Amino acid sequence: MARAAVAVLLLGLACAHAQSYTLDLQQPQKSVPYNTVFNGFQGPAEEIPPTDPLVAPPANLGPYTPWSVHVTLAEGGATGSVWISWSTGQPSFVNNTAQLPQPSPANKYADDYPQPPKYRFAPQTPDPASVASQVSWGLFSGKYLSTAVGTARSYIQTYLFSGPTFQSQLFHHVHVTGIPYGKKIYYQVGDPSKELSGEFSLMLNSSLAPYAGNYPVKVGIVADVGVTYNSSATYQHAVAHDPDFIMFYGDLAYSDNYPANGNLANPLPTPEYALTGVTQGQTFQPHWDSMTQLLQGSGAGASIPYMFLPGNHEIERDEQLRTFQAYTNRFRSPYEQSYSTNPLYYSLDVGPMHIIMLNAYGGPVPNTTINTNITVLQAAAELGNSGSILNPNGNYPFSTFGYDQFNWFLNDIARVDRGKTPWVVVNWHQPPYNSYSTHYKEFECGRLEIEPFLYANGVDIVMHGHVHAYERTFPINNYAVDQCGMRWLTMGDGGNIEGLYKTFAAQPGTCSCTPVFNSTYGNGCPCQNTSPTTTPGRCSTFQGTDPATGNPLWAPVNGAQPTFSAYREPSFGHGILEILDDTNAQWTWYRNQDGEAVSSDKALFTRNTAACPNKLMPKYTPPSKGGLFKHPTHTLPPALVNHLNNASAALTNSVDVVVNHINAAP
Incomplete structure (x- = not known):
């Protein structure tokens, strides 16, 4: 009887809490333009110097001193688990210059290249077996009755033909299991025979227990944070709201905004891919240490569990075309438990949520150095999605999920049991729905690929970063407001060095002409509201x-707010998603103004299961022979089939408009 009374009381509190927020479908649109005076209170996106205590390595850093400690949320059951990660040692560089030692058979790199070779010794990172990776923990301060052991790893970022080669320190990752929910634990990390850290503490709130129905669940949301003073403010404001955990949607450090020597005033010559003449983007790897130190400090990374996914600034191709090295070595995801074979994408059941974390840059990338006997354009093509003909040298490719990841996604979302996890949240870096001029419709091909599956499976919320501003949509499917559609949230406003995106799509004075369409539409092509991008690989x-003209619109006229957009504002900030019960959640976005976290946008999200059969997918039944299958095979309810047929017809009509428009062009 007492438990029932408590349950009724909690439900009443949740409903009362929800009533203080207005349903998003009942709110008017709001568009807040950038204001020099108002936004000036945030200050510039000024990088934190590496000597600042916010980001500097610990004093008296020795070869075995643990630093940059952070916690990643992992799978849970009756008890919870986390990955605890840290660094030991310091990074170093090998300079590729003429005074390097003369060649020997062990260090020769010339056989594959027809031009005069350059030689070097193979760089060496610390031996991972030389330092133990151990976490000692317990329920009382200073009394560690449990021990978990993990492994260490390191990496090399090579610029063999020009520029320095980076040799990382060691990165330790330990899976700590059996953590009781709702109780604080105390822990130390390090090698007991060499050096241990100070004491840290963390607590996995009972709301994180999968399928337990413990409400509310409070989630912090950040993206594109970087290492500026605004970044620190974003972390601190998010932490001040005491979230159960924080999700970080890519672009963590912005190390690739720096040359390989870290000196913006006097950068090194741009390195190239194996003497092909194709240049590559540089990156200053020690900047990652500033990021992880800021995460541990301002972001309370050793006490609050995080979930991460990669963005374009994590790609960081080196001369050998290796990608995501800094990200995958420094951060550990629980990918294995969701049958993923790749740490860049995974899923996790957290409380009442099934959370899917995807990699928007997951297409194939060659693992070998580019053949030298090809042209620059051929080299660009060989880079695959890790480059393009228009941009072969940057860390900024076209987006693709790739076959393996997309097939995994179809299998993963088909296994969702809405009776256990009523909320389904999908996340990746690039937003399909974005009404800012920067990155406008950049992910349109990806949207056409994945949105029908999101809708068919009743996904509730989709979140992103990438666009350095804030935007929230109404429930949307194929650009139309649909109460059964997805809420899309863009949260790339974390405070990074590149600053805010201040203008809206097709806003007068912000558009550039595309000559190939100028002859079609005339009038000097003042704005691209009717002129699609000519970039290959982008779907228009x-x-x-x-x-005025009757022409189909590619972008709104004169920067108008499109009908899918509920709220947009170019300010730094963070979000808080609070799941109140099986059908209601409240969303709050806080801007970083005046040094305080100011609530700017609030909305109630409701899952209307009565009107939306796609929100009540059937209970998952495993394949008869076990293992994964290629596509979802369960039978859909007739009401859902009709609902999906109508949505599919709308999508087909949209594609037909595109095809007819292209065919009609001269």
Whole structure:
């Protein structure tokens, strides 16, 4: 009887809490333009110097001193688990210059290249077996009755033909299991025979227990944070709201905004891919240490569990075309438990949520150095999605999930049991729905690929970073407001060095002409509201028509807020998602103004299961022979089939408009 009374009381509190937020579908649109005076209170996106205590390595850092400690949320059951990660040692560089030692058979790198060779000794990182990776923990301060042991790893970022080669320190990762929910634990990390850290503490709140129905669940949301003073403010404001955990949607450090020597004023010559003439983007790897130190300090990374996914600034191709090295070595994801074979994408059941973390840059990338006997354009093509003909040298490719990841996604989402995890949240870096001029419709091909599956499976919320501003949509499917669709949230406003994106799509004075369409539309092509991008690999779709010309619209006229957009504002900040019960969640976005976290946008999200059969997917039944299968095979309810057929017809009509428009072009 007492438990029932408590349950009724909690439900009443949740409903009362929800009533203080207005349902998003009942709110008017709001568009807040950038204001020099108002936004100036945030200060510039000024990088924190590496000597600042916010980001500097610990004093008296020795070869075995643990530093940059952070916690990643892992799978749970009756008890919880986390990955605890840290660094030991310091990074170093090997300079590729003429005074390097003369060649020997062990260090020769010339056989594959027809031009005069350069030689070097193979760089060496610390031996991972030389330092133990151990976490000692317990329920009382100073009394560690449990021990977990993990492994260490390191990496090399090579610029063999020009520029320094980076040799990392060791990165330790330990899986700590059996953590009781709702109780604080105390822990130390390090090698007991060499050096241990000070004491840290963390608590996995009972709301994180999968399928337990413990509400509310409070989630902090950040992305594109970087290492500026605004980044620190974003972390601190998010932590001040005492979230159960924090999700970070990519672009963590922005190390690739720096040359390989870290000196913006006097950068090194741009390195190239194996003497092909194709240059590559540089990156200053020690900047990652500033990021992880800021995460441990301002972000309370050793006490609050995080979940991470990669963005484009994590790609960081080196001369051997290796990607995501800093990210995958420094951060540990619980990918194995969701049958993923790749640490860049995974899923996790957290409380009442099934959370899917995807890699927007997951297409194939060659593992070998580019053949030297090819042209620059051929080299760019060989880079695959890790580059493009227009941009072969940057860390900024076209986006693709890739076959393996997309097939894993279809299998993963088909296994969701809405009776256990009523909320399904999917996340990746690039937003399909974005009404800012920067990155506008950049992910349109990806949207056309994945959105029908998101809708068919009743996904509730989709979140992103990438665009350095804030935007929230209404429930949307294929650009139309649909109460059964997904809420899309863009949270790339974490405070990074590149600053805010201040202008909206097709806003007068912000558009550039695309000559190939100028002859079609005339009038000097003042804005691209009717002119799709000419960039290869970007899908151009149209929504509505221009009342003045009758032409289909690729972007809103004169920067108008599109109908899918509920709220948009170019300010730094963070979000808090609070799941109140099986059908209600409240969303709050806080801007970093005046040094305080100011609530700017609030909305109630409701899962209308009565009107939306896609929100009540059937209970998952494993394949008869076990293992994974290629596509979802369960039978859909007739009401859902009709609902999906209508949505599919709308999508087909949209594609037909694109095809007809292209065919009609001269």
